Amino acid sequence: MSKSAAGCLILALLSGILHLALVQEAAITLPLIACGVFAGLFVLALIAGRKIKFDPVLR
Template sequence: MSKSATGFLILTLLSGIFHLSIAENSTATLPLIACAVFGALFLLALIAGRRIKFDPVLR
């Protein structure tokens, strides 16, 4: 996992936990929106990391 993917995973988890700790009802709050954005960026970083690191001719 790349450093950017790890960072987005941590941000996703932190914003999700923050949303759960402050939200009393199930409304869309700013931490929940940030959690969705960071989650999407995490998936994109994983996909980009696989494409950049894939090299069939290493020798």
């Protein structure tokens, strides 16, 4: 996992916990929106951080 993916994961978790701590009823709040954005960035960072090895055998 890259540093940017780990950072996005931590930010997503913190904003999700903040939403759960502040809101008692089910409502869309700014921390919940931030949690979704950071979770999406986490997935993109994981995809971008993959090292795909392509070694074709040319004969």
